[in-house]
Amino acid sequence: MRIDVITLFPDFVRQCGEVGVVGRAQTRGLLQVQTWNPRDYASDNYRTVDGRTFGGGPGMVMMIEPLRALFGALRQASDEPTHVVYLSPQGARLTQDKVQTLARLPRLALLCGRYEGVDERLLAHEVDEELSVGDFVLSGGELAAAVLIDAVGRLQDGALNDAQSAQQDSFSDGLLDCPHYTRPERDAWGVVPPVLLGGDHAAIRRWRRKQSLGRTWLRRPDLLAQCALDDQSRALLDEFRREYLAAQQAPGAGPQD
Numbered sequence: 001m002r003i004d005v006i007t008l009f010p011d012f013v014r015q016c017g018e019v020g021v022v023g024r025a026q027t028r029g030l031l032q033v034q035t036w037n038p039r040d041y042a043s044d045n046y047r048t049v050d051g052r053t054f055g056g057g058p059g060m061v062m063m064i065e066p067l068r069a070l071f072g073a074l075r076q077a078s079d080e081p082t083h084v085v086y087l088s089p090q091g092a093r094l095t096q097d098k099v100q101t102l103a104r105l106p107r108l109a110l111l112c113g114r115y116e117g118v119d120e121r122l123l124a125h126e127v128d129e130e131l132s133v134g135d136f137v138l139s140g141g142e143l144a145a146a147v148l149i150d151a152v153g154r155l156q157d158g159a160l161n162d163a164q165s166a167q168q169d170s171f172s173d174g175l176l177d178c179p180h181y182t183r184p185e186r187d188a189w190g191v192v193p194p195v196l197l198g199g200d201h202a203a204i205r206r207w208r209r210k211q212s213l214g215r216t217w218l219r220r221p222d223l224l225a226q227c228a229l230d231d232q233s234r235a236l237l238d239e240f241r242r243e244y245l246a247a248q249q250a251p252g253a254g255p256q257d
């Protein structure tokens with residue numbers, strides 16, 4: 001997969017993709033991140049990319065012309081059609097489902113805004129989709145693009161090793177991840193749930209599923225409402241709920257495993 005990032009801060013975006021799993025995906029040739037700087041397509045001596053907002057008020061807007069020239073060059077350099085995403089708080093919320101869809105595209109372009117944003121006419125003509133990474137405001141689209149590159153990059157075939165790829169399913173089924181523990185078994189801050197030490201893999205799978213369901217119920221009921229739970233999952237969640245409510249009535253008792 002190839003991702004083209006349109007940004008006034010190319011060094012920053014490139015460095016974001018160089019670490020960890022996604023960096024490895026790049027060195028393995030599974031992912032290619034290329035940056036395009038609108039300044040390189042400005043037509044005046046000052047390399048101007050922004051203009052004052054029509055209608056008045058503070059702040060600047062990214063101009064059409066440098067970006068139109070940039071997209072012309074980008075599309076010409078591409079042998080396949082490019083899906084163009086603009087990152088802004090006005091976009092649809094990014095979800096793991098959307099990440100999975102985007103991860104299958106051969107070509108993706110991410111437009112990073114700065115200042116007050118990009119001239120609306122450029123968006124209307126060059127952008128396929130507007131996405132938001134959350135209901136908060138960043139000072140530019142670069143960090144949101146880095147989020148998308150990371151989420152999409154780790155899904156490329158061969159980016160994760162086996163141990164990691166098994167885990168990734170936990171959000172893909174619409175539930176939150178279960179708790180994780182490592183050494184020591186016994187610590188001043190508590191003990192590891194005994195089931196995880198027993199080597200009964202069916203029991204461990206059941207415990208993890210139950211925890212995932214329970215945590216989603218406690219922390220993200222909105223996600224749970226969107227899940228079609230089978231009978232077994234519903235029974236596990238009921239079990240979690242009963243234990244949770246019982247523990248609340250009898251403080252100090254702790255959850256039973």
Ligand code: 4GY
Nearest residue numbers: 087088113117132133137138144
């Ligand atoms: N939230 N999700 C986000 C953002 C910054 C000015 C337009 C977000 O995706 N992007 O906050 N972006 C603004 C900065 C131009 C984008």
